[in-house]
Amino acid sequence: MNRASPLSILLVEDDPADARLVDLELRPYWERCRLRRCASMAEAQAWLKENACDVVLLDLSLPDSFGFDTIRKIHEAAPDIAVIVLTGFDDEDFAMRAVEAGTQDYLVKGNADGALMWRSIQHAVARKRMEEELRLAKQRLQAIIDLAHDAIIVMDEDSRMTLFNPAAERTFGYRAEEVLGRPVEMLMPERLRGMHADMVRGFGQASDPARMMGNRPELLARRSDGTEFPAEVAISKVDHPGGRLFTAVLRDISERKRTEEELRRLATTDPLTGVANRRHFLEAAAVELQRLRRYHRPAALLMLDIDFFKVINDGLGHAAGDLVLVAFALICRDSLRSADLIGRLGGEEFAVLLPETEMQGGVEVAERLRQRLADSPVDVGSGVARFTVSIGVAECRPTDESIEATLMRADRALYDAKRSGRNRVRVGTEEATG
Template sequence: MFNTRGKPVQAITVLLVEDNPRDAALVAYVLGDRIPRFEVTTVGTLSGALRSLKDYRFDVILLDIVLPDSQGFATIAAIRKAAPALPLIVLTGFADNEMALAAVEAGVQDFLIKGDFESAMIERAVRHAIARSHLEERLKASEERLKGVLDLAHDAIVSVDVRQRIVLFNPAAERMFGYRVDEIVGQPLSLLIPEPLRAAHADQFVGFFREGVESRTMVDRPEVSGLHRDGNVFPVEVSLSRSEGPDGPLFTAMIRDITDRKRTEAELRLLATTDPLTGLANRRHLIERAERELLRLQRFGSPFSLMTLDIDHFKRINDTYGHACGDHALCALAATCVGLLREIDMVGRMGGEEFTIVLPETVGDEAMLVADRIRRAIADIRCDSDTAAAVFGFKVSIGVAECSPEEARIEQPLARADRALYEAKAQGRNRVVRA
């Protein structure tokens, strides 16, 4: 037998499980006359059906649920266990709607009343059962693939309904937030959001709902945080999508914990802005800070001073006690400056034994007093020498320059502070000179 394209049409194989010879003959007769043809194998018991399912391949099962060796839903369960994927049509002599509904819920594709169907009806039921079974198989495979993706995803995936109640929570979300799926589904999304951010998040959710957009990334938000069950707050990156579910819109968030990234970024910023020996600001970072203070001075009249320090006879320390002791002296100077300065001040190492300090809101005699206090404190430092088994000290010369709003570049006041520093050295060192 061939179809309209000239290709052979394969027969539909049917397993008819029916103990009544008359009903079995009627079904076999009805199907045997259809085109394309049906090949019907008839058995009269559940045990016979199970043997046939084991030995042969079928496209569909027609099942009488009242058999000599099994009755009722136990018959359906046994067949379903032996052939879970085969489409199954129940044949019964009773018109019971509740029973029909229960049979469908038990995995049956259709429910036919004996003696109440015509030839076209049973053929249609068979074809529909096969088609529906194939659709169910594809749907099940799709759901399994989706579940596999959700289970294997490294990012947390959380879906909520329009009331912001959680309806989906994948294993990565369990690990990220510390909740089991069975205890978090149905709970409000706010459990996963730090309390200070909840009101703003609720507003953003309403805005996303009203916009009707299908997706949105959240990388443009200044700060997005998640809340672990134990109270720990951690930075996250979130992307949102919207879809239609059977009960209305669903909103799904893909959430990535970026704690490690933030830590790495902080470490990179530290490396880019910090002198590795003393832990102070490096030259680039300090100049950036000084340039910001110059802008504040020009825009708002906020005064500030710059102070340049240089260790006197530093080469003598390295030559006498070794470079390790020279490094020790630099670190001791840095720690002393930090201990004497305010939080708004900044001290940085410009290179070698030269340091610069930015003093916001400090000018004139006040800046000179700060500089002299630092000079005297550094003169009191005593460093141990491992190589010479001795204690040594050192002194500094300091140049101070008050910045002017007429100066266009920070290099100008820095140059004036440097000239004052050289003047302090020319006058005998261990002193402060004001530009």
């Protein structure tokens, strides 16, 4: 509404004397308002249907309408209009009931001079405008909450949920009515509930109003069926007269975690055999060497090379060679401990890291692998491929400057095995490095 435009005022009053009194009181303000009178509810409803109005001065005792139901009928005819009740009762309880029924103010007939009436009209119009803006803001906020793809959960100071949006229902498998009023910890795995409660209390005492928790190692949530999933959460807090409220925005990152895991697997795994690729193996072995230096724990390293692999490729084809490499990797993984790491360094050359293993233990593992691989022919479709391996064994030493020094000893032992006739195990010693 343009502030320069006169206010349109509808007086709904059946008593001519009371109507005349309102007209007289507002006469000093005629340049700033336009007054229209209706003597019944039916007349007022018909006029409002055809005309715009800023405020209604409403008598609650009309020939065709009485009491607070009169307010409802006016709002049905013009929902966005400001309403001031004209009453003969100067009663605070009545005033509160009138406001609760949807009015912006009330005036006692005979006690309201022109200045008071004009001020009440202006305030009622401004208040109605603010109420409408607040209603629209709430409506927009509710639409955002309802349409959000992320779960939005509001909880009170006792961690009891007061809001649970549709995305939260889809994420957790609960209906809002099933969780409202219940502790938010029900959405967490039981083993983590105490930790979560401590975290919320700590955040409540902190000075920051909001906090992202996506940088935590892992935040797990729990669905209604008991399944757990990784989540990313942002939490904020706000104080209001009813107490402090916490708002959590939660996103299920299961798919992202799967994608990250797949990318990690692709970055660290040999695509053909599924074992560690060269880079990942060397990085893991370097970490093991550092652990060995710090804690003085033993470790052994094996270098393995398939004997006469070129003959397999040339005689049976590269597809057959790939099948042999895959079978080789499967047999090795099946024969090793979960803590052991096998990697493909290139071509038909592999390495195995054996943590917590002395040299003698490494030789025994190598011999078992050699024998099992020799006894495991591979069906390659066009025939059966039999193969053997040569293995070099070296002990990881605290004095090794890098894991490459250990690899060099194992590699020289491997070639010693090949020079000695293949299909055998040799140990890397100082003499072997000359």
